[in-house]
Amino acid sequence: MKISLNWLRRYIDLEASVDEIQRGLTLLGFEVEGIQQTGLSEMPGLVIGEILTREKHPNADRLSVCSVRIDASGEPQQIVCGAPNCDAGCKVVVATPGCVLPGNFKIKKSRIRGVESNGMMCSARELGLGDDHDGIITLDTGALPGTPAHEVLGDGDVIFDIEVTPNRPDALSHLGIARELAAWFDRPLQYPHTHFEAPAEDLAEAGHRLLEDVAVLADEACPLYTAHVIEGVKIAPSPRWLQEHLTAIGLRPINNVVDITNFVLHETGQPLHAFDAAKIRGRRLIIRHAENGEKIVTLDDKERTLSRNDLVIADAERALVVAGIMGGADAEVDDTTVDLVLEAAYFKPIGVRRTSRALGLSSDSSYRFERGVDPRGVLPAARRAIDLILEIAGGRVLGPVHIVGSEPVWEREIRLSPDFVRERLGFAIADEEQQALLGRLELDASRVEEDDDGRKTFVVSIPSWRSDLDRPIDLVEEILRVYGTDRIPATRPVAGAVVSEDDPIARYIRSANTALVGKGFLEVMNYTLRSAEEIATWSTAAACEELKIENPLAEDQSHLRVSLVPGLLDTIRFNQAHGNLDGLFFETGRTFREEGGEIYEMVSVAFAIAQPEDAAAWKRREAPDFYYAKRLVLELAALAGMNIRDDQFRLVDGDGPWQAGHAATVDGGKAGYEAALGLVDLALTRRLDIDGPVLAGSFSILPERLRGGSRIPRSRPVSAFPAASRDLALVCDEATPAATVHNALARAVRKAVNNAFDIEAIRLFDVYRGKGVEEGRKSLAFTMTFRAADRTLKDEEVARVFEAVQAAMEAAGFPVRR
């Protein structure tokens, strides 16, 4: 919203500088998004000067020493200047000592490189008149030296572009902002006087000839509608002051009547509408909902199709105005208008907002109705406009005044304890000061009640334009705003520590992150929303249906992600395409899993290792393979408190995103986790234009399964006696998973040892195919380590176990290779 400083000055006597006003607005909660200075406003000490002589500075090449006349009779002043264009004879703008330029730049007498300088000749930028700083301003003017600069550099105004929060519709006007500044600077606010009260007695019924009747058929959307009839106006251009105010805030002057309605809108915040009475057919105004499909051409020359939800002001035949939003071309006030009907009404915010959004049409009027205008300000605004119309455009008001509905009853009081204010603020503002601060905002807190213990309560009456104030805490904010948030004392924080730990999710992600960064992986972040194609590839068609967003914005961001790996593939592709050599990436984040028609949010960690074929290096390292990925997945699972057994890994043997025969999946079942790892399908990586294979892995777990790692371990003594070990090679089919043999061996060992001593480890150390083993079979070699806590194991007892184990394995179909 644009606010003109000159316009504000109609209501408040502001001595403050532009910077001080900006600071006041900012600290009151009205963010100043921009300040535009037109012309030059009055600045004490800023005058026209005439350069009499120019000489080179004795100690600086680029500086000149000028003699400048800055008043009609006195001595010329010596001023040092760095501008290239400070030639003798020029008329310039001089800031004399004591003058304060924009940016709170105070001019003082000074010595510049040893030469006295009594002021400054100004560039456009230094005066806030633009960006030009290549030289000083030179003027073609007959004005005498000493003339205040603003008299020459024109009718200055300052336009503030202010953001008003949605809870403050009362501030959407010059009076509203002036009221806030009056509170901030503690200055009186002068409301404009209104003279008009009622039509002359002899004209009390004369208006019927122009407007017979006003009917509100939708009083829930329009609780108050008023119409005044004015006859015999003379349409003409507005006077200069009115045009200047409107152009200052970016409005185009149209004619005196339209300009007055705009002026009153921006003065009071109450939108008004003027009809050409001659164009109202049937001498009736009807406030009704539109018919479905009803059309209206609005003032912006666009045809709008309305619906039952939209409120219109119509005459006997057609819609003339989209209520509260924009007038139609049909009843516009133009040069031929003689008689007027002036509308001032209260339209409910919800209806205006809906229609504005449905039509994609907003205006200064709808902006205010949507946020809520002061219902008690409707008639005063109409009277203010009538005063101005009669004064500027002539004419007279004919009765009756049509008022349909009524001003709502407004009576609101908030009981506020000054102790409560201090308790919530955490610092002391005395009772009297609290009352004064509220009073400056026209919140009358002069009524005080006192209970038997002498505790005071202010009874604060709330004006109708501040319907946002409803509770004591709301007044705490008002007191603080006017007191100044910059005066909140700086204190040291009180750490009222609570016995509590970080959420297990946060702890898990942090530890997974640390583990992968420690192994050389770079953390990346990809978007949560992914394409349908990707979800279909990495999940099932059914899941793809379930994981769709209802209102996606972009086609490639339409589904919840099921895996972090595709994002990592994007990362690899992007970096390969840009010649970046790094190939180790990981991401943590939420993924989504469809199961049985329900979606589960999962906590995921995934990594990917690009292995481009031509990665040149002076020394080759063995490339990480599936078993490296497995080690990482096991670690990620362990950090989540999950111990994945070898026999849980299932070989991928079908089509999908993973390469058949070179990848595996893990389903944690009831434990609520899943993992996938290995080579990404080679056809897929090729399709993605990735150079070389990609080794990847991911681990996902239901967040509720994460418990955090606060288990306290229990220590046991370690045995001081030597271990005994035996090696055993077992033959099985090529297709038999090692874990099957391993598990069978573990069972056999447990049975044979029968708790006689400890089985310290059963470790697979060799896989052999070839001579001595039949085609299609393989030999797996294990080392078994035994130990007792209390003695050295005897050969015989170990041999007995070894015999039994061999026999058991032979019996289980795993012949011993000797």
Added chain:
Amino acid sequence: MQEKLNELISRAREEVAAVKTRPQFEAFKAAYVGPRGSLTALMKTLGQLPKEERPAAGRLINEAKQQVQAILDEALAAIERAELEARLGPPIDPTLPTPDPLPGNRHPITLVRDEICRILARLGFTVREGPEIETEYYCFDALCTPAEHPARDTQDTYYLPREVRFGNVSRKNPDERYLMRTHTSSVQIRTLLAEKPPVRILSPGRVFRRDTADATHSANFHQIEGLVVDRGITVCDLKATLDYLFQSLLGKEARTRFRPHYFGYTEPSFEVDFSAAHLKKLGREWVEIMGCGMVDPAVLEEVGLDPEEWSGFAFGLGVERIAMTLYGVEDIRNFYTNDVRFLRQFA
């Protein structure tokens, strides 16, 4: 005897120079101390000497034996040294670059998030997490967002179809819609419903707005929200906490400025600007950085707390925004492009 021994030892000293390998060594050793070795042969002659000469001769032979053994030990040590050197290969060039990948590093968003959590942990804050898919109740209703508020609009917020069900995201009302959370304030509501005050929590996480991506907008970004609910919490406490945060983050001369603002779930509400030394170099005094306020009594009532007894403050900041300001990143999309040349700048 003495002469023979002297001659034997000097011959051994000569011959040992040619012993370079283990087979040569074994042959050399055998030639002197093996069963047929020359020293062994001399030892055998000891028995033939007269009884009275034997002790002296025995001493001489023993001395000679020790000398031979020393020669053998030295020869073996030299061979072992040579073998070891051969195994090590030529000396390394310490100036060759390592062929191994550079160390990993965290994403700048993670760095900023962890740093803020770490700073505030010193003031007793702990982290709470919540689902990224939320419901209307936790995201809007409980935070007093009016039914007509634009934030709820499908223009601004991603929704899931009505029929979708989530197995592990609880709903307050059976017919409310699921949506992608627009802020992590929903975690505060879930926490206040699950835990009793005093509460002092941070909720970092990913949030979603239905915005067209540009230099300052991203389909998802990250927030950290903080919440304190206790007895007697004041505006002063809020200010002190945020001053502490920014001074820890940006240096002791950093300052914050509170500007009154409006949020539905806090009263009073503020926007916070910060000022720090490095900003002045960029010609800006104040940079808007976050929103905050005192928890609105209506929110406390909604979670079953008596606003007469309890008060609190809440604040929320955008992690990307802080990272952009802190590191001088101009386009938010840089955080999601994952260009290594960008990511490596934060190592």
